[in-house]
Amino acid sequence: MSDLPVRPTGTVHWVGTGLSTGRTGLDLLGEEADVVLWGRTRERAHARLETLAPQAPVQARGLDRDDLATALRPGDVLVSMLPAGHHPDLLRIAIDAGAHFACTSYTSPEIEELSKQATAQRLVVLTEAGLDPGIDHLMTHLLIARARDAVGDRADRVSLTSYCGGIPAEPNEFRYQFSWAPLGVLTALTAPARYVRDGRVREVERPWEDTEELVLDSEVFEVYPNRDSVGFIDQYGFPEGWCTDAFVRGTLRPQGWRAAWKSVFDTVAAGDRVRLAALADELAERYPTTDTDRDRVVLTVGLEVERDGRHWSGRYRLDVTGDDTDTAMARCVSTTAASGVERVLAAALPPGLHRATADTEEASHWLDRLARAGLPCTLQSTDQERQH
Numbered sequence: 001m002s003d004l005p006v007r008p009t010g011t012v013h014w015v016g017t018g019l020s021t022g023r024t025g026l027d028l029l030g031e032e033a034d035v036v037l038w039g040r041t042r043e044r045a046h047a048r049l050e051t052l053a054p055q056a057p058v059q060a061r062g063l064d065r066d067d068l069a070t071a072l073r074p075g076d077v078l079v080s081m082l083p084a085g086h087h088p089d090l091l092r093i094a095i096d097a098g099a100h101f102a103c104t105s106y107t108s109p110e111i112e113e114l115s116k117q118a119t120a121q122r123l124v125v126l127t128e129a130g131l132d133p134g135i136d137h138l139m140t141h142l143l144i145a146r147a148r149d150a151v152g153d154r155a156d157r158v159s160l161t162s163y164c165g166g167i168p169a170e171p172n173e174f175r176y177q178f179s180w181a182p183l184g185v186l187t188a189l190t191a192p193a194r195y196v197r198d199g200r201v202r203e204v205e206r207p208w209e210d211t212e213e214l215v216l217d218s219e220v221f222e223v224y225p226n227r228d229s230v231g232f233i234d235q236y237g238f239p240e241g242w243c244t245d246a247f248v249r250g251t252l253r254p255q256g257w258r259a260a261w262k263s264v265f266d267t268v269a270a271g272d273r274v275r276l277a278a279l280a281d282e283l284a285e286r287y288p289t290t291d292t293d294r295d296r297v298v299l300t301v302g303l304e305v306e307r308d309g310r311h312w313s314g315r316y317r318l319d320v321t322g323d324d325t326d327t328a329m330a331r332c333v334s335t336t337a338a339s340g341v342e343r344v345l346a347a348a349l350p351p352g353l354h355r356a357t358a359d360t361e362e363a364s365h366w367l368d369r370l371a372r373a374g375l376p377c378t379l380q381s382t383d384q385e386r387q388h
Helices: 023-030 042-052 084-097 109-120 135-151 182-188 262-270 273-286 328-345 360-372
Strands: 011-015 034-039 058-062 077-080 100-103 124-127 154-168 193-197 200-204 212-216 219-225 241-254 295-307 310-321 352-355 378-381 385-387
Touching (some): 023 034, 023 328, 077 084, 084 109, 100 328, 135 154, 135 295, 135 360, 154 219, 182 273, 193 219, 212 295, 241 295, 262 273, 295 328, 310 328, 328 360
Parallel strands (some): 034 058, 100 124, 124 352
Antiparallel strands (some): 193 200, 193 241, 212 219, 219 241, 310 378, 378 385
């Protein structure tokens, strides 16, 4: 099989008009591609374009009246911004049409299996190409490369922490405002977390009970683990000679969040789904994100390694506040997705599955592109401080 992908046509079908679809991402793609925005209906697509007012020309189509499968041509790129459960069906449509595929969600086993067929057809499947997952992967791979340059493939102690949060730019007494499905926010707290601390794997049923403080440039945040961090040790390619003391991927919240959410945690712990749904509706009504509010995204990835008494550390940070053009979340997610799709359009990625990218040259290129688009990721290390 050729290492070259099916030649991209320059047409991108962006499916989804939700809150993660931002003007910045559409404008970025519009610089070099013909972009088609697909909504559930044509009316929704037109309404979203009217709200975003992108500078780039973008066509609007609706899944209710237009046939996506027929519209796709070999070499087009299909971008799914729909919930993760829709990705497998859309990937099948892309494969049948000979089109490349991209999304911002985690890679499910079904997507991984379908990617084998895509690879055989010389198609690119780009996943985890958003904020978290996405930018955090780029930061981590670059930090690991720097650490290996500093200490090599053997280390007595390695600690990686990766935290991300969408928070209010001006925290209220609740330390949160709802900008997406409130029940989803609360339900996420019911999932146990698995991570490494003090050299051993730990599991916690109630992740908020392991909340810690994190200080960034004198500002105090609260962070807690989520999902299963352990599998990412292999995904990030830690050398076998690295002794992992800590490995945590989690969520970041403003200081005072755990105290403000005590009654919420009590309801979550009770396990009553009806009560939880009712609470979600109540909180969404009390703490909505309005048109006058500004959101903020903070992402930080830190890596520390020690070998024979030598210590190296590095930390990337992204800190973005929303404005009249885009929310911070929409800017981060859509711009990252668009930057990844640019690499697909440039035939820079070989056929097959890519979780963002593990290639450090590609990761560096990607972060440079994000910086030019207004998302600078600041790097601090033991020997330097600069902006990427």
